[in-house]
Amino acid sequence: MNHASEPLVRLASRVNAIEPFYVMELMKEAQALERAGRDVIHMSIGEPDFTAPEPVTRAAADALTRGVTQYTNALGITPLREAIARHYRDVFGLNIEPERIVVTAGASAALLLACMALVDHGDEVLMPDPCYPCNRHFVSAADGKPVLIPSGPAERFQLTAEQVEAYWGPATRGVLLASPSNPTGTSIEPAELRRIVDTVRTRGGFTIVDEIYQGLSYDAKPVSALSFGEDVVTVNSFSKYFNMTGWRLGWLVVPRSMIAAVEKLSQNLFICASALAQHAALACFEPATIAIYEARRLEFKRRRDYIVPALRSLGFGVPVVPDGAFYVYADTTTVRHPAAGDSDALTHSMLHDAGVVLVPGADFGFHAPERYIRLSYATAFSKLEEAVQRLGSLFSR
Template sequence: MFADLLAARIDNLGTETAFLVLARARALEAQGREIIHLEIGEPDFDTPRNIIEAGIRALNAGYTHYTPAPGLPEVRAAIAEYATKQKGVPYTAEEVVITPGGKPIIFFTILALVNPGDEVIYPNPGFPIYESVINFVGGKAVTLPLREENDFRLDVGELAALITPKTKLLILNSPANPTGGVLTPEDVARIADLVRGRNIFVLSDEIYDRIVYDGVRPVSIAAQPGMKDWTIILDGFSKTYAMTGWRLGFGLMHRELAEAIAQLMVNSNSCTAAFTQKAGQEALTGPQDAAAAMVAEFKKRRDFIVDGLNSIPGITCKRPLGSFYVFPNIKGLGRSSQELVTFLMEKAGVAALSGAAFGKYGEGYLRLSYANSIENIEKALVKIAAVVKVL
């Protein structure tokens, strides 16, 4: 009814397909269908009990009011201390902005830095909100391919060829959604050498940096010489601590940028919920056993789903080093990614995402989340194997 009256900029916004597929899956479940959920990027574990109790204590203690826009001082300080250890970069509380989830850091960073016509280089396949927000503000989205033959890591030479005088921002995501790829320390050092001194900011999405396997330890580009002031790190609590519904993320950045991001908070959300922030403080400073156990279980599931997928004719799958996603190659099945996703949902009751939902270089792949039980993953693999036989 009102579509013609909406602001033109709304047409530039994309979406996150996972939520659309989830809605379709829920609709089928409401009809009595059994659906195995491999589409949504959410830990299937509950938030650890000590964090829940901290949130309850905060509510009972009166943490039900506004906080400063960038966050409670003691929580910002706890995040700075954590980040200093985890990232290997010294941070202070003034360099932390707490937000309701990680996405606002993407949105606010691009809003604060990118003028119409500025170029932003982003990974493809990659988290779709990157491109969506670049287009929304009138920036030019410049695709940086991530290819299977390079373990879904960017090619530094290819990156160099994409940089122009109009390049304002580079987006990195390691460990990556949707591929699970992880940049090597050598990759990160070479990227830093490439952008250093060019007045190019880096938005480093490190939301999965605690969910890694096989002895991998991600390296933040902020730790490279001369890069801290030019890097905005996105991190948060949703993945590591199974706190997706709490809506709690944070950004690490130069204090001048932090002031600008805080202004955007004032103009949008006012602040992040006080009791949620206190729960996050407990997450960082309390026991880490539950987080470690969750990652250990994810590793078992990763190995199980990768081995299972590789046993299905027409499908091959790399073993990812981070996140809780696999990105199997389904080109041997002779169907587009979306065709196969639709077929799996309707015929097999398996909810998956098309690789193309993460950009054109994702065509020929699926994204499957193994944030589900091995029992359900096994059922899904059996169903997938049965369905592809009749394609």
Template structure:
């Protein structure tokens, strides 16, 4: 690139996604013949069920591959509306649903619509790193609020009251969360939404892991505040990561704003993925998804006690997603208190790929690592056995 070209200033506020270095190293080890167990990437090991894949192929054969409405296929928006009725008992008008090119595009649209230059947006620490970068990309300032285990690693109304100021415009939270796998309790979510509403701010709630809830029925923010903006995805519960399809539910007064942005920024979400997603809501597909959800729960119920037995501290049982956020500070092997060094040593000594905490915020990241149990049960058992050998050496 010519040396006289300057990168836009906003780029400097976006940090590298450091976990990808770990993923690259694990990939190189695999290519050299080493058996590496991946517990790093947040991607289901399941793929789209056959009924969904067949729907995509039928759409291609029928030539149903041209642009859709920028808000998404009408039939898909109606199917999503029906899903809210079936799962949450909510009557969500399909006109309020915006189909997006993955949840990432949904979060970008939400930040483009609501975040102005200099606006501060509160979010918990730890949290998914891209969420704060979406805010930065539109000139906002993400304010990460240390959210300890006592708060389920989630933002609380007390946090909102303490950190809200004249520059604060809203909050962005995820429930269940990446990297912790913890959800906000209904009362916690209700109180946060009320605190934001009282101050005239916006609430963006990332609900992409809600389908993967294990200990209780999930509660959507839409049941507590009709003006909340929720983000969801076909990637996690519906096992369609590479299909790049998600959706938003927005207040009716903002539909035209989101439509204008979607028209200009994306035109529409991938048409074949939208056609295929219609099959996600068939009884055949839903039965498969529920079976997979129970399998994820089985993995969690094995992994958390196993990690605790090895000396990892997991103070809050993750109730959703497929992550465990574990404190390594009590492990002799991690006496340096450096989760990055610990993760690299685990990769090289145990051939198990995990993620250090430094991608997820600034609240004690060196004490924490994230395990993903989005891999086969037998591989998780083998990973625990390898960790035991290394940690006891």
């Protein structure tokens, strides 16, 4: 077939505002090396190496046997919304009405629904640089304009209320935050988050907080942004703490005034989240299952407590110790390597010369991305130790 003669399809302009994941090119190189017989240690993907525990898979099998696999309400099944509400009561001491909880097809659907409901054409949304790249792309998909604010170690790679005040302009509509954050693993201090919420509220704006990694907090009891007012919108997920990445299940907590709008959008864009995943997720909140998750959380903490000093011993800077998630955002300028300070070239060297995959900073923003790499410690402890040995050999040459 001669594809050259086929007419070009005119794409919507919003496609140009959404950038590809640059790390995927690096992943293609890693896969090619593996096909050629190389052993590659993956420390790039933000996915727990743990999978759904047995009570969850058993609940899924039971739901399948019972045939509860048809469409659900667009807001989610009532028992799951009630279970999530009880979880907020038990973990955070918050009384969240189940009616305000919207079950979604992953946190990505939750973020898209929130942006579609709140962002108009040309609206500016403030977020930190660095941040998870899809966050800015969700704003762009809603025809808004993401405004990335340089946020370095002094700010814990997060926005501050002072920055929100300084960057708020006539077109600003709100803020989109993540605590703990991807790629940095850092949280916003509760007092600072309260100040941000108050600052946005006084300007009539919205606050969306991505809390998908909040269950993986290590140094202090987490505080949900929902503590600071019913007008705050939060996003959460069964992917990270609950180890259900491929099940594509998440949730939103919205103000009562948003419920009807989000329901209408969800009906039209998604119909509903997976019925099978929703029924399986009911088992996540059983005490025996929570005990499994807590043991896994402590294992992630053990990995963090190993990898941070190990990276420093290799010559990396870790200017802010991550307090959550499973990432370290490391400074490459001090390593003994010709590509020090060039994260793209350094990650290629680490892959080809040491068989270790990490992520360069280019995917996460525009403020000094060449300086930083993101490491995911969501892999077996033995793999972390082997990766450190390989990188030690590379940097000692």
